[in-house]
Amino acid sequence: MEYLIGIQGPDFVLVAADNVAASSIIQMKHDYDKMFKLSEKILLLCVGEAGDTVQFAEYIQKNVQLYKMRNGYELSPSAAANFTRKNLADYLRSRTPYHVNLLLAGYDDADGPGLFYMDYLSSLAKAPFAAHGYGAFLTLSILDRDYKPDLTREEAMNILRKCVEELNKRFILNLHSFNVRLIDKDGIHDMEKLTVGAK
Amino acid sequence: MALANVCDLKNYSEHSGQMFATRRLIDRPNHYSFGTKIQEFAIPVGEEPVGFLKSCNTEGGARFELHHGTTTLSFKFKHGVIVAVDSRASTGSYIDTCEYNKVIEINPYLLGTMSGSAADCKYWERLLAKECRLYRLRNNHRISVAAASKLLCNMMLGYRGMGLSVGSMICGWDKEGPGIYYVDDNGNRLSGRMFSTGSGSNYAYGVLDSGYKEDMTVEEAYELGRRGIVHATHRDSYSGGVVNVYHIQE
Numbered sequence: 174m175e176y177l178i179g180i181q182g183p184d185f186v187l188v189a190a191d192n193v194a195a196s197s198i199i200q201m202k203h204d205y206d207k208m209f210k211l212s213e214k215i216l217l218l219c220v221g222e223a224g225d226t227v228q229f230a231e232y233i234q235k236n237v238q239l240y241k242m243r244n245g246y247e248l249s250p251s252a253a254a255n256f257t258r259k260n261l262a263d264y265l266r267s268r269t270p271y272h273v274n275l276l277l278a279g280y281d282d283a284d285g286p287g288l289f290y291m292d293y294l295s296s297l298a299k300a301p302f303a304a305h306g307y308g309a310f311l312t313l314s315i316l317d318r319d320y321k322p323d324l325t326r327e328e329a330m331n332i333l334r335k336c337v338e339e340l341n342k343r344f345i346l347n348l349h350s351f352n353v354r355l356i357d358k359d360g361i362h363d364m365e366k367l368t369v370g371a372k
Numbered sequence: 373m374a375l376a377n378v379c380d381l382k383n384y385s386e387h388s389g390q391m392f393a394t395r396r397l398i399d400r401p402n403h404y405s406f407g408t409k410i411q412e413f414a415i416p417v418g419e420e421p422v423g424f425l426k427s428c429n430t431e432g433g434a435r436f437e438l439h440h441g442t443t444t445l446s447f448k449f450k451h452g453v454i455v456a457v458d459s460r461a462s463t464g465s466y467i468d469t470c471e472y473n474k475v476i477e478i479n480p481y482l483l484g485t486m487s488g489s490a491a492d493c494k495y496w497e498r499l500l501a502k503e504c505r506l507y508r509l510r511n512n513h514r515i516s517v518a519a520a521s522k523l524l525c526n527m528m529l530g531y532r533g534m535g536l537s538v539g540s541m542i543c544g545w546d547k548e549g550p551g552i553y554y555v556d557d558n559g560n561r562l563s564g565r566m567f568s569t570g571s572g573s574n575y576a577y578g579v580l581d582s583g584y585k586e587d588m589t590v591e592e593a594y595e596l597g598r599r600g601i602v603h604a605t606h607r608d609s610y611s612g613g614v615v616n617v618y619h620i621q622e
Contacts, residue, residue: 194562199574201554202562224529224559269532 175220176308176348177207178336179276180316181288181301182324185357186278188288189333189367190218191308191348206352211237212247213360214280217257220305221273221293229271233257250279254289254297261295274305280356304336311343312336326355334367341369441610442487443572444474445580445600446543446552448565449588453543453550453620455483456597458572458605459613461490470613478504482520482544483618487570488537488557496538500524517544518563521553525561532559539569545620572604572611579603590619 174195179188194205209217209230215237219230236256241247248256254277264270275291290296290303302316319332333353340348353364441462446455461472474486476494478501486493503523507515521542528538536557543552554560554567566584568576579600588596598615605611 194560196556196560199577201567202564205562222558223556224525224532224561227561228529228559 174307174346175207176304176306176340176351177218177220177274177276178304178309178312178316178333179218179278179288179290179302180320180324180329180332181278181286182326182329183322184286185326185329185355186280186286186288187326187329187333187353187355187364188216188218188276188278189337189351189353190220191306192350192352192366193348196223203350208352208354209234210361211253211277211279212241214356214358215248215250215253216278216354216356216361217253218276218278218305219273220275221271225271225273229260229273230275233260249281249284250277250287250289251281251284251299253277253279254287254291254299258291258295258297261291261293265295276303276305278356280358282358286356307346308336308340308344308348311339315339330364337367337369442474442570443568443576443601443604443608443611444485444487444539444541444570445568445573445576445597446485446541446566447580447584447593447597448550448552449584449593450586451590451593451621452545453552454593454597455485455541455543455618455620456601457485457616458601458611459616460605460611462610467612472613473616475616475618476501478520478544479508479514481514481546481620482517482542483620484524485541485543485569487539492536492538492557493540496524496527496536497540499527500542514546516546516548517542517551517553518546518548520544521555521561521563524555525559528555528557529559541567541569543620545622550620568600568604570604570611572601572608575604575607576600594619 176191179186190207192204193200194202207218207220209219211217211234217230217233219226237248237253257277261271272293274293277289280286288300288303290298290300302320304312315336337351349369351367353367355362355364442458444457446453455475457474459472460470461468476484476497478484482504484497484500486497500520500523504515504520524542528536538557540555541552542555552564552567554562566580568580583596594617597617601615
């Protein structure tokens with residue numbers, strides 16, 4: 174039902190998430206933000222079971238900030254991703270596992286941009302592009318076809334627009350608007366919201 | 373700090389160790405912090421509510437049908453917040469009463485609505501009211517709607533999967549202006565302009581969405597709230613009785 178997508182370029186990461194908060198068949202909110210800012214250059218996108226998403230994401234967010242306060246410097250995106258995965262793994266075989274699917278996107282001053290795909294079984298993969306949700310079935314092939322490692326920002330936005338158009342055309346649910354953000358060496362930038370008209 | 377350790381600043385780390393030790397005393401639950409660190413229901417060792425409930429809900433077991441059998445709605449408009457609820461309390465197909473008040477007045481500027489299990493809602497929202505009152509006494513200013521809803525959300529998350537059934541809207545007016553937060557037993561917490569909960573919420577949404585205007589007059593808003601509940605009670609068998617309407621102003 175929910176959709177997340179991330180595309181990594183040579184010096185940026187572009188991420189987008191839909192804006193719907195649903196409860197069974199009802200859209201309770203049309204402007205819900207699924208991205209959590211972990212630090213100046215790291216975003217965590219989180220979808221999954223109702224209470225788990227916010228609870229888990231805020232837990233990771235506060236712990237990343239605590240690390241900065243205790244040690245004086247920030248976690249790198251790779252370290253944050255591994256920390257997140259470890260927490261998911263620890264809870265996986267407990268009585269209350271977290272059913273959340275995540276994308277972690279960040280820019281490291283040393284290593285450059287990074288996009289990490291994590292799912293509720295606590296798998297972790299660093300990938301050039303990734304998507305979560307039913308919409309991923311429709312759009313991963315577009316990414317496979319059109320992605321190249323030296324994308325410009327314009328080209329990445331075009332691929333994103335193509336994916337959203339495809340969802341609007343073939344996906345049974347109405348996901349009419351998407352939050353888009355771009356992370357580069359200057360931090361996190363809010364891009365224009367992608368809205369789609371009625372079919 | 374990492375740098376302090378590297379530079380062999382032993383006295384600094386000792387000092388901060390002392391600071392943390394004293395802080396631990398002050399950091400007890402109920403002292404300068406929201407007091408729900410203690411679980412209200414200590415679950416006995418060996419009991420496993422989550423597993424027990426799962427076994428009840430399978431084929432052949434006694435199925436606990438936890439529907440939110442009611443209709444409540446609330447929306448923000450130019451002149452404040454309107455909250456409207458029905459008043460039927462039912463157990464399965466038996467109507468317990470037609471005059472049940474599904475709104476709890478936490479303080480003159482904060483309301484909580486109830487849908488789901490009457491016992492759960494009543495208890496947890498009274499507990500929330502107690503926490504809000506304690507906050508007011510300790511901090512000398514009223515609790516914000518966001519903080520009150522976060523308290524309730526955390527209480528729900530403490531008992532995730534154990535069969536609580538609560539669908540509540542925390543509505544009020546604080547420093548940021550009017551606020552409505554929907555909180556439920558899954559741990560969902562959403563802020564918005566308009567919500568409806570309960571088995572009749574779908575019907576109420578239809579009327580609300582088509583009749584809503586930001587610049588309604590107060591009378592029109594009362595009428596819209598009433599109509600939402602009325603149409604929901606007409607179609608939904610678990611909602612009925614009278615309509616209780618509240619208006620929260622500055």
